[in-house]
Amino acid sequence: MEAFDVDTTSMKNRIGERRKDFPILQRQMNGKPLVFLDSAASSQKPDVVTSAIKSYYDKTHANVHRGVYQLSQEATDAFEKSRATIQSFINAKHSHEVIFVRGCTEGINLVASSYGDAFIREGDEVIITTLEHHSNIVPWQMVCEKKGANLKVVHVDEAGEIDLDDYKSKLSSKVKMVAVNHISNTLGTINPVKQMIDMAHELDIPVLVDGAQATPHMKIDVQALDADFYVFSGHKMYGPTGIGVLYGKEHWLNKMPPYHGGGEMIKTVTFEKTTYNELPFKFEAGTPNIADSIGLAAAVDYIGEIGLDVISEHENDLLNYGTDLLSSIEGMRFIGTAKAKAGVISFLVGDIHPYDIGTLLDKQGIAVRTGHHCTQPLMDHYGIPGTVRASFGLYNNMEDLDRLYEALTRAVNILS
Amino acid sequence: MSDINKKQDELIEEFKFFDDWMDKYEYIIEMGKTLPLIGEQYKTEDYIIKGCQSRVWLHADMKGEHVHFTADSDAIITKGIIALLIRVLSGEKASDIAKADLYFIDKIGLKEHLSPTRSNGLLSMLKQMKMYGLVADSKGLVDG
Numbered sequence: 001m002e003a004f005d006v007d008t009t010s011m012k013n014r015i016g017e018r019r020k021d022f023p024i025l026q027r028q029m030n031g032k033p034l035v036f037l038d039s040a041a042s043s044q045k046p047d048v049v050t051s052a053i054k055s056y057y058d059k060t061h062a063n064v065h066r067g068v069y070q071l072s073q074e075a076t077d078a079f080e081k082s083r084a085t086i087q088s089f090i091n092a093k094h095s096h097e098v099i100f101v102r103g104c105t106e107g108i109n110l111v112a113s114s115y116g117d118a119f120i121r122e123g124d125e126v127i128i129t130t131l132e133h134h135s136n137i138v139p140w141q142m143v144c145e146k147k148g149a150n151l152k153v154v155h156v157d158e159a160g161e162i163d164l165d166d167y168k169s170k171l172s173s174k175v176k177m178v179a180v181n182h183i184s185n186t187l188g189t190i191n192p193v194k195q196m197i198d199m200a201h202e203l204d205i206p207v208l209v210d211g212a213q214a215t216p217h218m219k220i221d222v223q224a225l226d227a228d229f230y231v232f233s234g235h236k237m238y239g240p241t242g243i244g245v246l247y248g249k250e251h252w253l254n255k256m257p258p259y260h261g262g263g264e265m266i267k268t269v270t271f272e273k274t275t276y277n278e279l280p281f282k283f284e285a286g287t288p289n290i291a292d293s294i295g296l297a298a299a300v301d302y303i304g305e306i307g308l309d310v311i312s313e314h315e316n317d318l319l320n321y322g323t324d325l326l327s328s329i330e331g332m333r334f335i336g337t338a339k340a341k342a343g344v345i346s347f348l349v350g351d352i353h354p355y356d357i358g359t360l361l362d363k364q365g366i367a368v369r370t371g372h373h374c375t376q377p378l379m380d381h382y383g384i385p386g387t388v389r390a391s392f393g394l395y396n397n398m399e400d401l402d403r404l405y406e407a408l409t410r411a412v413n414i415l416s
Numbered sequence: 417m418s419d420i421n422k423k424q425d426e427l428i429e430e431f432k433f434f435d436d437w438m439d440k441y442e443y444i445i446e447m448g449k450t451l452p453l454i455g456e457q458y459k460t461e462d463y464i465i466k467g468c469q470s471r472v473w474l475h476a477d478m479k480g481e482h483v484h485f486t487a488d489s490d491a492i493i494t495k496g497i498i499a500l501l502i503r504v505l506s507g508e509k510a511s512d513i514a515k516a517d518l519y520f521i522d523k524i525g526l527k528e529h530l531s532p533t534r535s536n537g538l539l540s541m542l543k544q545m546k547m548y549g550l551v552a553d554s555k556g557l558v559d560g
Contacts, residue, residue, distance in 0.1 A: 030437065352492075353470060353490055353491035353492065353494075354469075355469045355470045355491040355493065355494065355536060356491050356492050356493045356494075358469075359441075359493050359529075360441060360493075363437045363438070363441070370469060371469050385470075385471075385490065386469070410438070414438065414441060414442055414445065415445070415492060
């Protein structure tokens with residue numbers, strides 16, 4: 001018993017010390033120490049990430065892949081090393097299955113557009129779910145409209161869990177793609193994507209997983225999942241903004257036409273005909289975001305050093321502690337009560353508008369997100385205008401949740 | 417000094433009493449409760465000003481050359497700030513509304529609520545109020 005206590009404490013202390021790696025958390029907001037509870041929108045950056053970017057610009061920068069000189073070679077090596085770091089982070093089979101994009105949104109648009117061009121025809125169907133982010137709804141709506149295909153939406157229940165029977169009933173030979181998020185940004189539900197992929201594969205339907213919320217919280221193995229496409233954003237996992245990753249199985253990427261045309265993605269260009277470069281360059285037109293890919297690799301190394309299992313356990317402790325604490329507030333209504341949940345607490349209190357709560361929390365130094373969280377159809381499903389959402393990163397601690405509780409109690413007193 | 421500026425200066429004086437953000441917001445919320453409520457028939461899609469965060473309904477009535485506003489919002493703080501805007505602008509001459517410089521918002525520390533990124537419908541509402549003033553004013557000129 002004693003030994004167990006010691007182990008738990010030392011692990012927590014280790015992760016507790018990581019807070020100081022994030023200089024921004026020293027800031028004051030409205031005269032109060034900042035409590036940052038909006039990591040699901042974008043996480044803060046440890047100094048190893050910002051210093052990796054600065055060091056690249058100070059010492060290594062030149063354009064990649066074409067230079068004959070040493071500096072360009074060094075920059076190319078650094079850029080391709082980032083790709084290899086990402087490959088091992090998600091356990092991709094080949095490094096050329098890792099395509100650098102601006103973020104999750106661009107990754108999904110790339111697949112919707114390129115895969116859609118090649119494989120989606122009139123009368124075909126694309127399956128998404130009610131709890132998708134707009135980024136995983138709109139690109140599919142656009143391709144369906146263009147191709148005369150139909151978008152099918154799988155229901156979720158009151159707890160915010162995907163209805164797998166409904167999903168099964170919607171799978172058919174007409175379906176050309178299933179697009180689903182790994183973790184819901186609004187509710188925190190961890191979706192059974194492995195099971196959903198297996199079910200789709202029985203009918204040879206490829207699956208795209210939107211992993212924006214998953215990569216900062218849990219170990220991803222794209223081969224074990226057998227995902228056809230897996231997309232994520234750097235800025236939600238302690239990396240820079242403006243960089244993200246599209247993982248795609250080699251055989252799909254090879255069959256898809258390029259997304260953007262330009263430099264880097266070509267083999268030969270004449271005015272009559274252009275032949276395209278090989279993977280991954282076929283999908284990386286123009287000078288890539290070299291510096292931020294290096295920043296993202298630094299973030300991956302940082303997460304790896306702490307351990308995603310440690311992060312995940314820590315965030316789970318925060319989720320349980322926070323849920324218990326907030327449930328004692330009169331009128332508290334949690335939105336999203338799935339059995340498997342990541343570090344997100346979405347809630348409403350009585351009939352108080354989320355905007356009012358968010359404003360009064362801000363006055364007390366607490367940063368939460370309010371509104372529909374880019375999931376309007378999900379809000380319609382619950383019949384609410386939005387929620388207040390507190391979401392956690394590895395740097396949050398129990399004290400942050402105590403502060404949230406106190407500030408929320410005060411706000412509710414004023415507003416009710 | 418125009419009546420609009422007189423009313424703005426009054427509000428600035430009133431808000432001087434509050435050192436604490438909490439007192440200030442409690443006062444704003446109270447102000448929201450005194451808002452001349454918009455008729456239910458106007459709480460429709462035609463009169464809505466959509467913000468990403470909160471929704472605002474606005475209706476304007478002309479009485480002579482004066483414009484009277486009624487409004488509502490689903491968020492109380494937004495409603496309180498609407499009450500302040502209405503207190504300053506409603507009942508004033510259309511031409512004065514159209515060219516009003518609303519310096520009181522900054523002076524009483526509520527500028528953040530009228531930022532374009534806040535997306536609470538307030539900035540669009542203010543633009544709409546001025547637009548009503550402008551249209552009413554130009555119509556008045558045509559009629560007169």
